[in-house]
Amino acid sequence: MTRPISPFWPFEWWLAWWDAWGPEPYVAPLTDSGQARTLARLHATAFARPWDGHEFERMLCERSTQAHALWRAGSVQGFVLSRKVADEAEILTVVLSPSVRGGGLSRRLLREHLAALSLAGIRHVHLEVDEGNAPALRLYARHGFAKVGERTGYYTHKDGGRTTALTMRATLA
Numbered sequence: 001m002t003r004p005i006s007p008f009w010p011f012e013w014w015l016a017w018w019d020a021w022g023p024e025p026y027v028a029p030l031t032d033s034g035q036a037r038t039l040a041r042l043h044a045t046a047f048a049r050p051w052d053g054h055e056f057e058r059m060l061c062e063r064s065t066q067a068h069a070l071w072r073a074g075s076v077q078g079f080v081l082s083r084k085v086a087d088e089a090e091i092l093t094v095v096l097s098p099s100v101r102g103g104g105l106s107r108r109l110l111r112e113h114l115a116a117l118s119l120a121g122i123r124h125v126h127l128e129v130d131e132g133n134a135p136a137l138r139l140y141a142r143h144g145f146a147k148v149g150e151r152t153g154y155y156t157h158k159d160g161g162r163t164t165a166l167t168m169r170a171t172l173a
């Protein structure tokens with residue numbers, strides 16, 4: 001059956017266009033592997049051992065993966081990716097494009113991601129973070145993560161130096 005044309009269609013069209021291309025950032029689930037290469041490019045801006053596009057493609061196709069992207073002006077400016085097992089999840093990575101770092105946009109990304117994990121029945125979320133990564137530590141603390149352990153020399157930096165990983169955990173409402 002053909003859907004009747006809404007009298008508000010110009011307004012609806014404009015809203016859809018604004019969501020996709022307007023300057024206001026928004027968060028949406030990543031449900032297919034179409035953005036895998038973009039995620040790999042963003043990941044490579046932040047980590048000494050970046051994951052390639054195939055790796056992201058594989059992860060995005062797995063049912064245990066939950067991922068969200070931060071969109072602005074029609075492009076992915078950041079993402080967060082977790083793996084779920086029973087009622088637990090591990091945040092594997094959170095990255096913003098260098099051009100938008102420093103503005104707190106990761107708060108919104110992580111908040112919506114954790115809310116979706118909670119809705120999916122997840123109760124505990126784990127992660128690892130470099131002990132020297134101040135913005136990430138602040139971000140995680142804001143969202144209820146607390147240190148539960150550490151792994152000395154876990155991360156290798158681009159200059160070959162090694163640093164300690166803190167393991168953190170949050171309990172979702």
Ligand SMILES: CC(C)(COP(=O)(O)OP(=O)(O)OC[C@H]1O[C@@H](n2cnc3c(N)ncnc32)[C@H](O)[C@@H]1OP(=O)(O)O)[C@@H](O)C(=O)NCCC(=O)NCCS
Nearest residue numbers: 046093094095096101102103104105106107134135136138
């Ligand atoms: C971690 C990351 C997602 C945070 O993005 P962001 O939203 O731009 O974060 P901000 O730079 O706004 O900083 C977040 C908080 O840390 C604080 N902060 C930033 N640099 C800081 C520093 N050097 N010392 C103390 N606090 C600092 C900010 O003031 C902010 O605090 P607030 O929430 O109280 O305002 C982003 O830096 C990133 O993509 N980094 C590379 C990838 C990465 O390290 N991911 C995390 C590990 S998996």
